Amino acid sequence: MPYPTDRKYTKEHEWIQVNGNSATIGITDYAQQSLGDIVFVETPKVGAELTAGKTFGTVESVKAVSDLFAPASGTVTEVNADLATSPEKVNTDAHGSWMVKLTLKNPGELDGLLSAADYEKFVAEEAGH
Amino acid sequence: MRYLPKSPADREAMLKAIGLRSVDDLFAPIPAEYRLTRDLNIPRQMAESEIVDFFRQRSRENGEGYTSFLGAGAYAHYRPVIIDSLISRGEFLTAYTPYQAEISQGTLQSIFEFQTMICELTGMEVANASMYDGSTAAAEAVMMAVRLTGRRSVVVARSLHPEYREVLATYATHQGMPLSVAGFNDDGRLNLKELEKAITPETACVLVQSPNFFGTIEDVAAVAEIAHRHGAMLVVSIAEAVSLGIVEPPREADVIAMEAQSFGVPLGFGGPYCGVIATREKYVRQMPGRLVGQTVDKQGRRGFVLTLATREQHIRREKATSNICTNQALVALMVNIFMTVYGKVGLKELAKQNLAKTAYAAAQFAKHGKILFSGAPRFNEFVVQTSEDPGAINSRLLGHKMVGGLPLKKFYPELGNAALWCCTELTTRSAIDTAAGLIAESERSMRSSSVASSKEEDVEEVAR
Numbered sequence: 153m154p155y156p157t158d159r160k161y162t163k164e165h166e167w168i169q170v171n172g173n174s175a176t177i178g179i180t181d182y183a184q185q186s187l188g189d190i191v192f193v194e195t196p197k198v199g200a201e202l203t204a205g206k207t208f209g210t211v212e213s214v215k216a217v218s219d220l221f222a223p224a225s226g227t228v229t230e231v232n233a234d235l236a237t238s239p240e241k242v243n244t245d246a247h248g249s250w251m252v253k254l255t256l257k258n259p260g261e262l263d264g265l266l267s268a269a270d271y272e273k274f275v276a277e278e279a280g281h
Numbered sequence: 282m283r284y285l286p287k288s289p290a291d292r293e294a295m296l297k298a299i300g301l302r303s304v305d306d307l308f309a310p311i312p313a314e315y316r317l318t319r320d321l322n323i324p325r326q327m328a329e330s331e332i333v334d335f336f337r338q339r340s341r342e343n344g345e346g347y348t349s350f351l352g353a354g355a356y357a358h359y360r361p362v363i364i365d366s367l368i369s370r371g372e373f374l375t376a377y378t379p380y381q382a383e384i385s386q387g388t389l390q391s392i393f394e395f396q397t398m399i400c401e402l403t404g405m406e407v408a409n410a411s412m413y414d415g416s417t418a419a420a421e422a423v424m425m426a427v428r429l430t431g432r433r434s435v436v437v438a439r440s441l442h443p444e445y446r447e448v449l450a451t452y453a454t455h456q457g458m459p460l461s462v463a464g465f466n467d468d469g470r471l472n473l474k475e476l477e478k479a480i481t482p483e484t485a486c487v488l489v490q491s492p493n494f495f496g497t498i499e500d501v502a503a504v505a506e507i508a509h510r511h512g513a514m515l516v517v518s519i520a521e522a523v524s525l526g527i528v529e530p531p532r533e534a535d536v537i538a539m540e541a542q543s544f545g546v547p548l549g550f551g552g553p554y555c556g557v558i559a560t561r562e563k564y565v566r567q568m569p570g571r572l573v574g575q576t577v578d579k580q581g582r583r584g585f586v587l588t589l590a591t592r593e594q595h596i597r598r599e600k601a602t603s604n605i606c607t608n609q610a611l612v613a614l615m616v617n618i619f620m621t622v623y624g625k626v627g628l629k630e631l632a633k634q635n636l637a638k639t640a641y642a643a644a645q646f647a648k649h650g651k652i653l654f655s656g657a658p659r660f661n662e663f664v665v666q667t668s669e670d671p672g673a674i675n676s677r678l679l680g681h682k683m684v685g686g687l688p689l690k691k692f693y694p695e696l697g698n699a700a701l702w703c704c705t706e707l708t709t710r711s712a713i714d715t716a717a718g719l720i721a722e723s724e725r726s727m728r729s730s731s732v733a734s735s736k737e738e739d740v741e742e743v744a745r
Binding site: 192194212213214215216217219 | 566591592596597600
């Protein structure tokens with residue numbers, strides 16, 4: 153499936169959409185498919201500091217609990233309240249379901265992330281195994 | 282437990298099917314120099330009648346008809362006969378873990394009922410399907426608090442069972458969790474000033490036992506206030522489950538880690554026992570152990586299932602809530618049946634009897650020895666201090682077919698000749714009176730021997 157080009161991707165299957173100095177983070181469609189029915193999302197509190205590459209929460213499905221890795225460093229400004237009541241929305245629309253918004257600390261970190269095309273290639277290789 | 286052996290004909294057929302001539306041929310891949318070429322040095326096999334005789338003789342070597350005044354984490358309570366007759370049923374005795382809900386509704390329902398009753402007794406919102414025992418339950422509850430708070434150090438009350446503290450230390454040492462110990466007052470309770478001093482911004486939780494190792498009921502509300510004010514959680518350990526029949530449960534606790542052995546589990550030389558963790562719903566995802574949940578199937582019928590299993594060892598691995606991935610199902614079932622048979626009214630009555638007998642015993646012993654920690658309420662255990670070494674007194678008690686209280690010198694040397702005594706509903710008045718009488722004798726002889734030696738000194742003085 154074509155991945156939205158308005159954002160960047162990580163090898164841990166998170167997406168990050170930038171708007172000036174703030175960014176929105178979620179997980180990709182490939183991630184939700186692999187996880188299965190999502191029942192719970194554990195997110196950090198507003199004000200928490202995220203460090204690029206470090207875990208900042210978890211996504212729990214009926215068969216696994218997966219760590220969420222921060223695509224970039226920054227301070228959490230908003231957490232999606234929908235996740236608490238309707239975690240299944242992440243399954244039905246992964247790219248439309250955001251998890252966390254943050255103020256970026258070091259926008260330069262994004263240069264190291266994957267473009268939509270690179271991510272699509274990466275996923276195709278992963279799926280091929 | 283039945284054993285179904287294979288006949289020589291069965292063996293022949295199996296060997297033939299895989300093209301071998303003897304069982305020895307199965308070990309051919311092992312190099313000859315490593316193969317044992319003689320019989321093992323074990324006694325010959327016995328006939329069934331010889332085996333029965335052998336064990337009868339061994340069991341006669343055990344003491345029978347003794348009255349025990351021991352407690353300290355393992356309690357002698359009456360076990361209703363119905364417990365063993367029910368748990369011996371094949372459906373319960375040999376059933377495996379209920380991973381496949383469709384064929385395990387009976388097992389799952391019984392565990393769900395167990396969890397529910399534990400919640401009702403402890404005032405908590407959710408309980409797990411059991412842990413190994415009270416000591417590991419306490420250690421696991423502490424690690425749960427460490428995960429939930431993100432802090433690493435722990436403050437432990439010295440009035441917590443010394444062996445529970447040892448178990449916790451084993452975990453703590455290898456997981457980089459600094460432990461500090463806060464002492465107890467003259468009334469046997471955790472010293473709140475020491476507690477305040479010991480808590481730091483790095484303290485994940487305070488661990489206290491109530492009724493504590495000395496049988497004294499802690500001021501849980503006061504401990505909770507201090508812990509919570511510093512952002513630490515409160516874990517309360519309960520070793521004598523029968524206390525819940527009359528003592529207000531520690532509702533201010535964030536996590537309760539208990540030992541349910543008192544509820545129908547035999548003393549069994551130390552195990553198997555039944556730990557349980559009970560906590561608030563908001564912490565359920567960090568609670569270790571199995572959890573049974575109630576749900577509905579596709580046809581809307583009620584059903585039970587193992588839930589939140591993704592947090593467990595076999596899926597989450599090093600990030601799991603525990604390295605333990607099992608429970609004490611059969612032992613928890615004994616606890617379940619006990620709680621059901623006694624019920625709310627029965628448990629309260631049971632607790633009252635324990636309380637009454639212990640109060641009587643303490644009053645009798647107080648006439649001759651010193652009862653420590655009298656400034657605070659106690660349940661079914663108390664500490665007696667005597668002039669003579671408790672070990673010597675206990676040797677004399679053995680002659681009357683009684684096992685005396687646990688000498689405390691090795692755990693609390695500053696208490697001198699002190700011993701921990703426990704009375705349950707099974708302790709008779711005459712046993713208490715006899716024990717009190719022996720303590721009286723001990724005190725008298727200690728006094729007269731000290732009087733005699735001082736008299737000797739007087740005589741020497743006069744002689745000079």
